Amino acid sequence: MTTTKPTETLATDALRALLYEVSVTPKPGLVDPASQGPHPDMTVFTFIDSALSLQPYFMQCVAAGTAFAGSDLTDLFSQIRPLGVDAERAMRTATNTVNTHKGAIFSLGILVTASAYAAQADLELRATVKAMLYGLTAHDFDGLTDKSADQLTAGEKLYLRDGITGIRGEAEAGYPTVFDMALPALRRSTGTLNQRLLDTLLTIVANSTDTNLVKRAGSADIVPWAHQQAQDYLALGGSKTTAGWAKLVALNQVFERDNLSLGGSADLLILTVFLGLREGIIDNDSFSL
Numbered sequence: 001m002t003t004t005k006p007t008e009t010l011a012t013d014a015l016r017a018l019l020y021e022v023s024v025t026p027k028p029g030l031v032d033p034a035s036q037g038p039h040p041d042m043t044v045f046t047f048i049d050s051a052l053s054l055q056p057y058f059m060q061c062v063a064a065g066t067a068f069a070g071s072d073l074t075d076l077f078s079q080i081r082p083l084g085v086d087a088e089r090a091m092r093t094a095t096n097t098v099n100t101h102k103g104a105i106f107s108l109g110i111l112v113t114a115s116a117y118a119a120q121a122d123l124e125l126r127a128t129v130k131a132m133l134y135g136l137t138a139h140d141f142d143g144l145t146d147k148s149a150d151q152l153t154a155g156e157k158l159y160l161r162d163g164i165t166g167i168r169g170e171a172e173a174g175y176p177t178v179f180d181m182a183l184p185a186l187r188r189s190t191g192t193l194n195q196r197l198l199d200t201l202l203t204i205v206a207n208s209t210d211t212n213l214v215k216r217a218g219s220a221d222i223v224p225w226a227h228q229q230a231q232d233y234l235a236l237g238g239s240k241t242t243a244g245w246a247k248l249v250a251l252n253q254v255f256e257r258d259n260l261s262l263g264g265s266a267d268l269l270i271l272t273v274f275l276g277l278r279e280g281i282i283d284n285d286s287f288s289l
């Protein structure tokens, strides 16, 4: 991907991506302006406060990526990881302790930092991300069996139980769901911005393993079901057809009834929107939803 936008706009585009994602409606298993979905502790306003609390963090990521002069990009990742821990704290203060954007803090922080570095070093973004995250999964999952159950995060438990590498695996591989599936789908998509982002989200759901969904369902057996539902929606023509829209509304009800969340897929949509804004393939010139 080539980007011609100035580095100064990286932090703003990160915030825009967070705000665009939560504004898309109707999203199965997620908060949007019209629905809390299966998240009784959050509304769209919680997400607005959460996003704004992250502005200083994204600016720190830009500064870190711009200033980095080392030869081993895993050192750049090590520099920003503690910044993300502080950003999680700021998020929880802004949201009254609710976890709105933990996954996005991690992944968007990586893309913002990598974009800033890639611009000054004249490198390709995805190659930069992969070089930054080299060895991440092995590093994070090493020694997990020494931890007691109450010290393990949801992602760590799923790795030990099912071998799912989750967001770490997706990130270390250079976000294949985003770069190989979602971004091409966004480029191809037509219609209003809301319709385009709905179809992009369901492309992500059809192609990813969302550990937020697996955790809520209690079993990885939910994954093929979710893939099939999203594929059915896309085969019906997606958001611009009456049948596709009806499928989306029905899915919304199922996800709410069964307390199923798609938080990880929302994070990948946020990344896709961010890259779409950088690439200039998102135009906000449609005056209907």
Ligand SMILES: CC(C)(COP(=O)(O)OP(=O)(O)OC[C@H]1O[C@@H](n2cnc3c(N)ncnc32)[C@H](O[C@H]2O[C@H](COP(=O)(O)OP(=O)(O)OP(=O)(O)O)[C@@H](O)[C@H]2O)[C@@H]1O)[C@@H](O)C(=O)NCCC(=O)NCCS
Pocket: 077, 080, 081, 082, 083, 084, 085, 099, 100, 101, 102, 103, 104, 105, 106, 107, 109, 110, 153, 154, 155, 156, 166, 167, 168, 170, 208, 209, 210, 211, 212, 215, 216, 261, 263, 264, 265, 267, 268
């Ligand atoms: C490496 C970290 C991500 C830490 O990982 P951890 O093991 O703590 O967490 P995971 O459970 O593995 O996942 C973290 C979040 O990643 C999102 N996610 C899951 N699957 C995917 C996927 N396939 N692709 C992209 N993203 C994915 C997901 O975040 C979303 O869901 C959140 C709500 O989650 P949670 O509160 O668990 O769920 P609920 O059911 O709603 O809660 P309850 O009702 O049960 O209470 C929401 O925030 C979305 O963002 C996973 O939750 C990373 O955190 C780390 O290393 N942090 C260090 C600091 C840092 O980020 N540094 C800066 C960048 S290096």
Ligand SMILES: Nc1ncnc2[nH]cnc12
Pocket: 021, 022, 029, 030, 031, 032, 039, 100, 101, 104, 262, 263, 264, 266, 267
């Ligand atoms: N809109 C949304 N609803 C619930 N969890 C999310 N995580 C990121 N965006 C989300």
